[in-house]
Amino acid sequence: MSARIMTLEFRRGTGALLAAVVAVGGILLSLITWANPDSTGPWSASGPGILSGLMTAGILLGPLVAAAGAWVGSRERRLRVDELLTVVSRPRWQRDLTAVAALVVAVTAGLIPVLAVIAAPVFPALSYGGGRWPLLGLLALLEFLTCLSIGFAAGRLLPYRWTAPIVALVVYVAAVVPVYTKSSIGQLVPMTLPGGDGQRLRLTVGVQAAVWFLACIVALLTLAGARRRAWALLPAVLAVAMAVPLSTLPYRFNGNSYTAAWTEPDPVALTLVCTDDAPKVCVQRVHEALLPAVTQVVRPVLAELPAGSFVAEEFIVDPDAGRPPYVPGRATIPFLEGRTASFSADLRDREWLRTQMVEYLFTAWCTAQTPSMERAWNIGTTIVPGTGPATDPIATRLAADTQARRAWIAAYLDAARDCDRPAFDELVRQ
């Protein structure tokens, strides 16, 4: 392939424009996310988090890339240069490859500033490269190449002016419909590939997905440019062979991605990182950058907890959902995913995190709830400093008396651990 001709294709073809559109579009999307105070976004201080952010941008950038592919694919017939090109000696696939390569360079050049905008604010806080992030990076690139190939093939087969906008619309609809309908077919859509704190791609599924995208790309480009279109059958069969197991994977769409079947906990990400000074506060390595902020929120709560009670010197932030295992001297709360501010290495809402921690701390893991238990929970969650306001008369009294409050909390935690109903009744009678 001639670098000179590829440069020409980039400068004079659609390449330069595509690079600009991807860059501007991606940055605008990022800024809109950043400006929205309610946006959680994926935790971006990890390699997979950054790539996940990029992939999500693909919902809008993917159709744009597909449109550019269609525009270039239909160029020969649209510009009526097809007869001139028929009599040249260089095989068509070389010509097509150069045109597609110029677009790939354009997409990459356009994504780099988007990646920089997503990554730059949190890059100094990056504590964890991310397990198998190169595989996730490959999938992110293949996401855009798949869109490009869809457009290129459509443009070649339907060489009209309206092909590009129609292709963009079709790609957009094809990407979002399975997501909104929560269809398992969505697992074949590149824009909804998995991300998540402390998670890494399952190797077999990741490789299958990479082969699925590659086979699609080869089949589409062969269909568009090969002398014998039947050659596209071979990669198409391979694509189907990969699509069947992928689309039938058990799935659970968590609002961000199909994580259940695609990812597994990353042991490196889950390693604990703790403060040096007491009382010790620990978070997982993937959230290491949040440790100072979490410590600031947690320590006033820890001060309320008596030594030797259910919760002791360590306060550990664990991503395992559901009932935590009881370990003396250790408390477990839900993970921090989604608690970070977008484009920041800081917590999104410290008060919210404090409230959630306290509510979780006071949760009694009992099979049946009684009115006493519910009232005790309401009292407990409003008497820790920084929470509230306390409306229950008992809570109002305890909020003003530190010693009594701490004694009440200790008794509550003991009752909660043993699901001791008479003890709860006693707590609300005081």
Added chain:
Amino acid sequence: MTSLNMLPPVHVSGLGVRYGRRHKARTALDGLDLSLDTGVHGLLGPNGAGKTTLMRVLSTVLPATSGAVMLLGRDVRQERDRREIRRRLGYLPQAFGSYPRFTVREFVSYFAWLKEMPASRSAAAVEQAIARVGLADRADTRMKELSGGMLRRAGLAQALVNEPELLLLDEPTAGLDPEQRVTFRQLVREIGLDTTVLISTHIVEDVASVCDQIVLMGDGRIVLRGTPADLERLGATVASPEPGTSALERGYTAALRGAGAIAEVR
């Protein structure tokens, strides 16, 4: 048996081209035999005579339905031969588009690459082709900014860039002003010294001034082969029903009206 190396640059025998299928089939070329040597050849004929079809077959755009087409000593039916022919072929179709954002130099350079010219020769060949068609001062102008005549000259430059041994020009002077036409004729005469050039045209003056040989077609067959002087002689023997027509034009009309004219010219 004729050796392939002994064949003229264009050797066509029993060439047939049919469009459509069954009852809608139409014969565009019917058992055509043609050999062309080095020099400038004019392809004349009325609309629908099969000129453009013949040009498209010779340029390897269109496959023949029947017969054999040997170009530059190679068989166009063979994929490997066809690629070699295309390396040594220049073709300017009757109607063609371009890449509007490319400059003239980029457009010609792109075609040099498409014709697999060695990179070491490409840059000089591009400049030479642009200069030959008189667009040196417009080399950095974008194609979308060119007039119709200039666009045609840029098209000619891409046909010339690989220094073809066989040059096929379909209506090359359409859109050129008289001065450009004169320059074009000089250029074609110069190229024809060592190249086989076939020009398909309606403009008989072009034929008279640049062509060594003419091929007159009608209804998918060759009606007459000879020199422009032959056609002029034929025209001189025919009384003109229209004032102001040249002997060449009268010869052209007469040849098309009667096949006997061929024998007469011969």
